Amino acid sequence: KEENRAKLNEPKKKVPEKERIMAVDFTTPASTIKKPRKVVKPKTQKTKAIGESASTSSRMTIFYSTLTGSSERYAQKLHNQFKHVMENEPDLLNLDYVDDIDEFFLSPKTPGAIYILVLPSYETECPLDYFIDSLKETYNDFRIDSRPLSSLAGFSVFGIGDSESWGQEDKFCYQAKLVDKYLGKLGARRVFPLGTGCIKTTIDESFDEYIEHLTSELHNPTPASELADIADSDDEGEDDPSVMDVEDMGKPMRVKELAEAKQMVAKDSPTYKALTKQGYTVVGSHSGVKICRWTKSALRGRGSCYKFAFYGIKSHLCMETTPSLSCSNKCVFCWRHGTNPVGTTWRWQVDPPKAILDGALEGHYKKIKMMKGVPGVQAARFAEAFTVRHCALSLVGEPIFYPHINEFLEMLHAKHISSFLVCNAQHPTELAALKRVTQLYVSIDSSDKESLRKVDRPLYRDFWERLEACLDIIREKRTHRTVYRLTLVKNFNAEDVEGYADLIARGEPCFVEVKGMTYCGTSKNSVLSMENVPYYEEVQAFVEALETELQSRGLEYGLATEHAHSCCVLLAQKRFYINEKWYTHIDYAKFFELLESGTDFGPMDYIAETPSWAYYGSEEAGFNPVDVKHRRGKPVE
Numbered sequence: 001k002e003e004n005r006a007k008l009n010e011p012k013k014k015v016p017e018k019e020r021i022m023a024v025d026f027t028t029p030a031s032t033i034k035k036p037r038k039v040v041k042p043k044t045q046k047t048k049a050i051g052e053s054a055s056t057s058s059r060m061t062i063f064y065s066t067l068t069g070s071s072e073r074y075a076q077k078l079h080n081q082f083k084h085v086m087e088n089e090p091d092l093l094n095l096d097y098v099d100d101i102d103e104f105f106l107s108p109k110t111p112g113a114i115y116i117l118v119l120p121s122y123e124t125e126c127p128l129d130y131f132i133d134s135l136k137e138t139y140n141d142f143r144i145d146s147r148p149l150s151s152l153a154g155f156s157v158f159g160i161g162d163s164e165s166w167g168q169e170d171k172f173c174y175q176a177k178l179v180d181k182y183l184g185k186l187g188a189r190r191v192f193p194l195g196t197g198c199i200k201t202t203i204d205e206s207f208d209e210y211i212e213h214l215t216s217e218l219h220n221p222t223p224a225s226e227l228a229d230i231a232d233s234d235d236e237g238e239d240d241p242s243v244m245d246v247e248d249m250g251k252p253m254r255v256k257e258l259a260e261a262k263q264m265v266a267k268d269s270p271t272y273k274a275l276t277k278q279g280y281t282v283v284g285s286h287s288g289v290k291i292c293r294w295t296k297s298a299l300r301g302r303g304s305c306y307k308f309a310f311y312g313i314k315s316h317l318c319m320e321t322t323p324s325l326s327c328s329n330k331c332v333f334c335w336r337h338g339t340n341p342v343g344t345t346w347r348w349q350v351d352p353p354k355a356i357l358d359g360a361l362e363g364h365y366k367k368i369k370m371m372k373g374v375p376g377v378q379a380a381r382f383a384e385a386f387t388v389r390h391c392a393l394s395l396v397g398e399p400i401f402y403p404h405i406n407e408f409l410e411m412l413h414a415k416h417i418s419s420f421l422v423c424n425a426q427h428p429t430e431l432a433a434l435k436r437v438t439q440l441y442v443s444i445d446s447s448d449k450e451s452l453r454k455v456d457r458p459l460y461r462d463f464w465e466r467l468e469a470c471l472d473i474i475r476e477k478r479t480h481r482t483v484y485r486l487t488l489v490k491n492f493n494a495e496d497v498e499g500y501a502d503l504i505a506r507g508e509p510c511f512v513e514v515k516g517m518t519y520c521g522t523s524k525n526s527v528l529s530m531e532n533v534p535y536y537e538e539v540q541a542f543v544e545a546l547e548t549e550l551q552s553r554g555l556e557y558g559l560a561t562e563h564a565h566s567c568c569v570l571l572a573q574k575r576f577y578i579n580e581k582w583y584t585h586i587d588y589a590k591f592f593e594l595l596e597s598g599t600d601f602g603p604m605d606y607i608a609e610t611p612s613w614a615y616y617g618s619e620e621a622g623f624n625p626v627d628v629k630h631r632r633g634k635p636v637e
Ligand SMILES: Cc1cc2nc3c(=O)[nH]c(=O)nc-3n(C[C@H](O)[C@H](O)[C@H](O)COP(=O)(O)O)c2cc1C
Pocket: 065, 066, 067, 068, 069, 070, 071, 072, 120, 121, 122, 123, 124, 160, 161, 162, 163, 166, 171, 172, 173, 174, 199, 268, 269, 270
């Protein structure tokens, strides 16, 4: 341990600023077991909601959710107004970014508080779906006090919708109505009844009127006991038809449920627009494909990604895709956080695997075609690129969340397309049920529970136990080529070498990829900056310390390969080091031959020799000497 610490603290050779290599590409993906809930108190009989009255001396929190910004604007207006009404300035929180919803809506950390919620409604998938599901789940959990929100002084909801387009079939502001209903069912008292406004017509009038009434109510509060009686009577007992509750994704949805389920990314949704603007092709309603920068680079003879150095994947033959754009984490480094759909259960329509594969290939080839006129594209590589040979299931979202992932993989393999599947270690049931992949990854974004909570912001309450269960499954999957992918985020998860060694000892993966985080630019919700991006020499120091730690525990791993350009180093089990040569590459033809023969086989049965230019410490540092390195648009001398 002392030695490791010393290594990490060792001053490294100074590298001139302009030559320092920052990490590139950072995409990790993120299914289902029922959530264990925080037990508050067994449900016996209803407790009467008696507490403080809501008044100007109460603490107020204004929550909003938004996709296109209007609810945020109105929430801000409300905040400005109530700064002058309340004795303490209210808190203003974006509900979509609240890490622990339970802190507010299961066991409120500020009893006596008032919650005001300004909420839009979306017929299509939106972050509010997850919030409403959580409220509903809390309400239906028999172990939880039936009125956990009775300690609040009160709440009120203002819904923003569009009555011109969604005035029919009770769709106008339907999500605000649902939140209002479930908060009432959970024992919170209405300070003022639900307000609604149509964004195209009456919003300003309705909102001002709402603020006026709310202010007046807080100045002249109704005694809590009177409100408690009203809250108690607020249990119509009927179930809500518009919230889909698909508890078990393995369980086929009933025909009626299927017809009612939302599309994860509908064509008219803001999420669809955001994704397509960012270069994604949305396939069907929940899958995506995007041509990555390394595919473009390889087409131009400027180098492949680190997977070429480590495993022999030519980037111009690789397609990056995901059959589930939804994820069960909200990782700090995820630049799509806020727009990507999240959830712990599959509650969307399901597209058939063939349609996804055909659509992904079509989308990929369309983007390849667009490269025709780009200067430097090599004719031979361009022609080859129309036969995809590898599929990286690591775009965004969580591929094993997709209910037909095994059929999808079989279809890939039938076309002799290798599969590199990255999962977020949150779905042990699906991981255990996963059939053969060419290489199976789990993302390990932290070495301990608390920092994992901070880095991945998981939706599951038992996220750590889920991760541990996934590592045990990785250990059992000895017939698979398994990989841990560690992404180092400075000041978040890049220090605890011993902790990571514990996790490696638990799963004993064939390989450990260690990669520096890529900075994806600032967004208003981003908590990271360039300061969190490790320099390559810091990544090297970490991996060297990790190797020493593993060796000291008798775990035979060695520093196999590197791709300095991607800030990435590979640790491999020593069984891949044969006669003083590394065999981290893959014999793809052999993999398909073994797969089709139906015999049992393991990771050692389809290895291929690693070229010396990819070795850790080699002069080329993982850059294929056949290609030409370019930086800032110019070849490197
Ligand atoms: C794809 C889409 C679906 C919508 N569905 C509904 C709906 O079901 N009911 C409703 O009242 N308004 C609906 N609206 C209108 C939005 O709720 C309204 O534009 C609101 O201002 C959006 O708030 P935001 O800007 O805070 O995201 C929808 C809007 C879009 C773009």
